[in-house]
Amino acid sequence: MKSIGTLYQSGDWKGEKHVPVIHAPETVKSGEPIEVKVIIGEEIPHPNTLEHYIGWVKVYFFAEDAKFPVEIGNYDFSAHGENGLFTEPNITTRFTTEKSGTIFATSYCNIHGLWENSVELKVE
Amino acid sequence: MKSIGTLYQSGDWKGEKHVPVIHAPETVKSGEPIEVKVIIGEEIPHPNTLEHYIGWVKVYFFAEDAKFPVEIGNYDFSAHGENGLFTEPNITTRFTTEKSGTIFATSYCNIHGLWENSVELKVE
Amino acid sequence: MKSIGTLYQSGDWKGEKHVPVIHAPETVKSGEPIEVKVIIGEEIPHPNTLEHYIGWVKVYFFAEDAKFPVEIGNYDFSAHGENGLFTEPNITTRFTTEKSGTIFATSYCNIHGLWENSVELKVE
Amino acid sequence: MKSIGTLYQSGDWKGEKHVPVIHAPETVKSGEPIEVKVIIGEEIPHPNTLEHYIGWVKVYFFAEDAKFPVEIGNYDFSAHGENGLFTEPNITTRFTTEKSGTIFATSYCNIHGLWENSVELKVE
Numbered sequence: 462m463k464s465i466g467t468l469y470q471s472g473d474w475k476g477e478k479h480v481p482v483i484h485a486p487e488t489v490k491s492g493e494p495i496e497v498k499v500i501i502g503e504e505i506p507h508p509n510t511l512e513h514y515i516g517w518v519k520v521y522f523f524a525e526d527a528k529f530p531v532e533i534g535n536y537d538f539s540a541h542g543e544n545g546l547f548t549e550p551n552i553t554t555r556f557t558t559e560k561s562g563t564i565f566a567t568s569y570c571n572i573h574g575l576w577e578n579s580v581e582l583k584v585e
Numbered sequence: 586m587k588s589i590g591t592l593y594q595s596g597d598w599k600g601e602k603h604v605p606v607i608h609a610p611e612t613v614k615s616g617e618p619i620e621v622k623v624i625i626g627e628e629i630p631h632p633n634t635l636e637h638y639i640g641w642v643k644v645y646f647f648a649e650d651a652k653f654p655v656e657i658g659n660y661d662f663s664a665h666g667e668n669g670l671f672t673e674p675n676i677t678t679r680f681t682t683e684k685s686g687t688i689f690a691t692s693y694c695n696i697h698g699l700w701e702n703s704v705e706l707k708v709e
Numbered sequence: 710m711k712s713i714g715t716l717y718q719s720g721d722w723k724g725e726k727h728v729p730v731i732h733a734p735e736t737v738k739s740g741e742p743i744e745v746k747v748i749i750g751e752e753i754p755h756p757n758t759l760e761h762y763i764g765w766v767k768v769y770f771f772a773e774d775a776k777f778p779v780e781i782g783n784y785d786f787s788a789h790g791e792n793g794l795f796t797e798p799n800i801t802t803r804f805t806t807e808k809s810g811t812i813f814a815t816s817y818c819n820i821h822g823l824w825e826n827s828v829e830l831k832v833e
Numbered sequence: 834m835k836s837i838g839t840l841y842q843s844g845d846w847k848g849e850k851h852v853p854v855i856h857a858p859e860t861v862k863s864g865e866p867i868e869v870k871v872i873i874g875e876e877i878p879h880p881n882t883l884e885h886y887i888g889w890v891k892v893y894f895f896a897e898d899a900k901f902p903v904e905i906g907n908y909d910f911s912a913h914g915e916n917g918l919f920t921e922p923n924i925t926t927r928f929t930t931e932k933s934g935t936i937f938a939t940s941y942c943n944i945h946g947l948w949e950n951s952v953e954l955k956v957e
């Protein structure tokens with residue numbers, strides 16, 4: 462069977478405009494709100510037109526003692542020129558966790574497919 | 586015919602925990618990125634459990650010369666206790682517009698239904 | 710305050726291509742799976758291009774003894790010409806209920822805004 | 834870097850209740866509407882409670898000459914007991930393609946993470 466998992470792309474976000482850039486603290490206290498900013502195209506802007514755009518970002522957390530990742534949120538970027546309106550692929554979300562683990566951000570370009578990135582989070 | 590439109594609830598967010606609080610600039614320059622923060626329960630926290638939670642926020646912009654609103658984005662809050670993880674109903678999104686108009690935020694509580702709020706945005 | 714609720718449009722789906730057409734049984738047994746088909750443009754097709762498309766449908770159920778509607782599902786139509794692919798605004802969903810009430814379908818056109826329709830469901 | 838792609842699980846849907854079952858024609862004519870049904874738990878039902886449920890399904894198409902997959906649709910299952918309402922993880926979607934390729938269905942359980950399946954589609 463083919464696997465969608467093999468179709469996720471990544472790379473250095475300083476050179477590859479599709480890679481989600483994740484801004485998050487490295488260390489937090491248990492239960493303290495964690496603000497995570499995800500930006501696509503922070504260094505090199507990605508096109509934002511009706512024909513070519515970033516459709517969404519999903520953020521997951523994979524605790525170090527867990528077997529499965531948990532979805533934190535899904536963020537759809539809806540406007541790409543309608544009546545002069547453009548949604549930027551740039552969101553901030555907030556969550557709490559009692560455990561250390563990995564924050565994953567995945568994103569979708571309607572022309573260039575699925576992308577991902579991750580950072581580690583330490584809970585003290 | 587019945588209308589879903591009549592089922593949107595609102596109120597003063599200082600007393601009603603479901604009303605989305607919208608933080609946005611009052612005035613921006615044309616094409617300048619506008620950061621909009623939407624929080625549910627900023628003054629009085631809303632429950633965040635597997636049984637009772639805020640499911641999503643949608644943000645629309647209705648330009649003053651427009652006939653129809655345009656969706657800026659949709660934001661799903663996915664974790665409500667899974668493995669000790671809680672997504673907070675608190676997001677920041679970014680968009681650009683060349684026209685003045687109204688920013689609407691709508692939200693959904695799985696127990697208490699649909700809510701809304703709006704603020705005016707002036708483009709100079 | 711302005712209300713997004715006033716911006717939902719409706720009409721006769723035989724003449725207005727944006728109105729969601731809801732196919733559902735009129736009567737079901739309690740707990741029996743209910744199949745609901747929602748189609749936009751069943752009689753008069755709606756455009757489906759990168760510039761103009763139906764973005765999503767949401768389905769709600771408002772039980773006759775309830776104070777608030779409950780969301781059954783959200784359905785995003787994502788492809789509008791990418792690599793020759795077109796998602797049609799046409800879905801079937803399934804749910805169960807023990808109570809009679811109203812099924813609402815709402816939809817969003819990126820150019821023509823928010824639309825709605827409803828049908829009654831009797832549980833015996 | 835860790836990869837979310839490695840976290841997609843699969844298996845035989847006759848024995849593993851999380852695997853999305855895809856019902857689609859094997860062969861279609863170019864541009865002819867293709868109806869795809871995706872069911873989670875067709876053989877062995879998956880739990881559907883506020884604590885444990887299937888959150889969503891995403892469907893992609895990867896044309897045989899393409900470099901990237903294109904998202905056909907996203908389907909959120911929203912009700913898990915609210916006021917006696919249960920959305921079943923069972924949808925039908927429709928799309929058209931001029932090219933042969935692979936239909937992927939991915940799904941998310943709030944407790945058991947990400948799952949996937951795929952079938953081949955031949956366009957004559």
Ligand SMILES: [Fe+3]
Pocket residue numbers: 479507513514570571572573
């Ligand atoms: Fe791209």
Ligand SMILES: [Fe+3]
Pocket residue numbers: 603631637638694695696697
């Ligand atoms: Fe509530």
Ligand SMILES: [Fe+3]
Pocket residue numbers: 727755761762818819820821
């Ligand atoms: Fe339209």
Ligand SMILES: [Fe+3]
Pocket residue numbers: 851879885886942943944945
């Ligand atoms: Fe499960």
